[in-house]
Amino acid sequence: MTKKRRRRRRNVNAAQKATRNNDEEDGDRLSKLLDDLLLNILERADTLDAVRACVLSRRMMKLITMLSRFFLSCSSVPGHQDSARIFDPTEFFRINSAVAHVTDNILSTRSPEITISKLQIRFILTQRDSYTIGESVAHAMATQKVGAAEFQILTEKAYLESTPADLLDHAKKFNGFLSACPDAFAGLRRLWLRNMRVAGPDIPNILSACKLLESLHLTHCDSGKNSVLRLEHAQLTELEVKVGKFETVELACLPKLQRVSYNNWFNSHKDPLYLGFVPQLSKLWLAKTGRRSTRTLKLSQLLGNVPSISDLHMDFQSEKIWVLPESPKLLKPVLSKLQHVNLDNLPEGCDLAWTMFILEAAPSLKELCITVWDHWCNMAMRDKEFRERNGYCEKVDVEWKPHAPDFKHKNLVKLTIYGFQADGIFVRFIRCVMEHAVNMAEISLHDRKDKFIDTWLRLENHECGQIQVNLHHLGNHRFYVVKLFRMTTRRQGGGCCDDPKEKCFATLTGVEVVGGDHAGKGIT
Template sequence: MDNILCRGSKRMMKLPTMLSHFFLSINSIPGQYDRARVFYLSDFLRINSAVAHVTDTILSTRSPEITIIQLKIRFILTQSDCSRIAKSVARAMATHKVGAAEFEIIPEKFSKCSPADLLVHAKQFNDFFGACPDAFAGLTRLWLNNMRFGELDIHNILSTCKLLESLRLSHCDSGFNSMLQLEHAQLTELEVEFGKFEAVELTCLPKLQLVGYKNWFNSHKYPLYFGFVRQLSKLRLAKSGSCSTGTLMFSQFLGNVPSISDLHLDFQSEKIWVLPESPKLLRPVLSNLQHVNLDHLPEGCDLAWTMFILEAAPSLKELCITVWDHWCVMARDEEFRKRNGYCEKADVEWKPHAPDFKHKNLVKLTIYGFQPDGIFVRFIRCVMEHAVNMAEIPLHDRKVCLRCGDLDPKMKCPSRYPRNADERMQIIEELGMSLPAMVRFLS
């Protein structure tokens, strides 16, 4: 591949100028709380200056006849470096020889930002943005981090970035309980992570295909409102639910987007925040659903409630379920959990509305975190009873996180995933499978 990963070394300057893909990056996020923070951050700022220098050199010396297919630049928000990068990119764009162009912009202080920090970062970005509009006008992807904008700032950004296809906002908002309204003719992907928006309103985004929202702030109202989004097909939602987290009723939440075909819900090993509803209410909004991924379901809880999706989504082809108490990202301190309203594990109530219904399109059920107990066996048998054309059931052990290895092993029950042929055959017999080849043990 003809990509460039810039690390500030002099040898980068000797690379040929005939390349068509460039990734110029500070490589990782500056550490803010290391004991040697001053030196650590200064190293990143030095590398950031090198990124600006290499960007300027490469873009100013290459032949204007050669098209840059992809240009991705990841840099820290410092005035002199930003200006140099943007001016170099703007000059290259003026030749009409730049295809996809992406900025990922990181403020100097990246973690544990105060409200004042967020305002300062937004002010720095707005100054940069206002000084270099030509560079932003040609961007196709933009990723902003840790900024608190004014009421019209994001609207102004989108108005200038007319070619923008992907927008990602991490820890960005316009203040507590602010409303973000989005309109854009070209945007196809939107990702929002954290932030303090009361809601994000997708007013008019005719080409939008994918929306991701992680850890929305407001607990009682819907995080997204769907306006004119006729091509929206992929929806990804992730939240660590507490006792006060509102429950999503898909019949209302997705009432205006029956085009969703790919749904990914991540519960982050905490409360289930969707309500199983009757197929009569849900079928109009889930009729086109083909792929569902239910991630980080809490261990030890019944899985039967997920059957409401099968009842209401006749076009569903694949269902993937991950059961995992991911301990290194969960809140484990009991006092902290009580203080912040975390719930104890509880089963979600569900009763089949049509006990004898048959699902003709589901062909694959994938389970991560499979354990040889009644919860999983009952669930698989239930799915098999209704999915008459099932062809494949891959069963995986718990997912592995290297950080979790630092925890006391006594805190977590060891996996009992079947390892040998006898254990696996016993599971197949418990499932009552007439075709053992359908079940595959993959861990």
């Protein structure tokens, strides 16, 4: 053996030894961690991943029985985040069986003295696995302290692959599961159902069985076209309905309901929601891809029984504006407590002035957030023939006239705009808001909602002169410094404002780029 070869072998051996030493040091570091810290780490992970991590260590396996938070999911396929990997559906069913087995094993062997603060299980609705999970959870509820228990139930077929007969079969299987494991459902706090066509009494039966239920999510669930979903429950605080074919959802008697979300309701001649006795309802989230046939909502009617709304989020998904700008006289009784408004995905190129009807009618409003966005990534939605064939509308400005041109809003302090462009539409809108919002403290202008979150300006309402705006455009690394002119300043009663302690109103008359790639360009 030559000297060169012997030297190479010694180097390889030294490298291998160093690697072993590093592995041992890493193992020593892990073993030196306190149990409380290790438990905290394990409880933040998917429970199946935590079991995989602990299987080679006796000490770590003991910690599994001490967990207080569990998230067991049939989606926990190793490598499921790899977009290049193609999965065999049987792999998910295998993991589903593992979820059932691990649920039964952990809940039956853990210390009953340790409270289960959170038990979240996502599984496919198959008879053997579902019943195993249900019986294990019911036994745990009877013998241990279980806090927030949640079932997220998937079906063997996705919605787009399901026929009407499949949807009925999914509901039949779920009803069998409910009947077989009533004690598990009696202790549930959260329930998420998907892809089911339930009979008329099914939902009331579910709510009756789930006495402690606080959150109900229904995705692609209905009772057939033009059906009515009527809900009554003493404990429910949160409801989410996504893509249902209900003619209307009646919230008849839900005394503790606080949050409602309805995404893409079925086109009907009725309002999508009837709000009955919901005295604590404070947050309402509505999303709809509007078409020509979409009914225009009147907030004065929709919220007629609910004057307690403080947060309102409406997502127009870059299509038809399906809410009617009504007069303050009609809206003030129902929007008097409104403090936060999000108007999401308004179509680009349309005037924004109509949104001022909310300021006119909501005197307590503190924050207004607007997102302007078009279907840039969806070529079909930009095709004129496709849009015409599927009933989508052409872009038109929403008709609106101010009912009190000189009204002043004293509580709005923050305006946020995503999808901001330096054109007349946005400048006119900002000018209009500043003219009426006399205590405005912060305006944030963002290019895009998901990427450009560092753009903001802050203004002091009592300062006269220019306001500096830093507008970051990270996509092509451009930096803007924008100057917003406040040309006139006056008191509420007229005359010049010389005292900074006086309540003043500033009029925005123009925007000029004073730095960066677009220096010298002005917009008025």
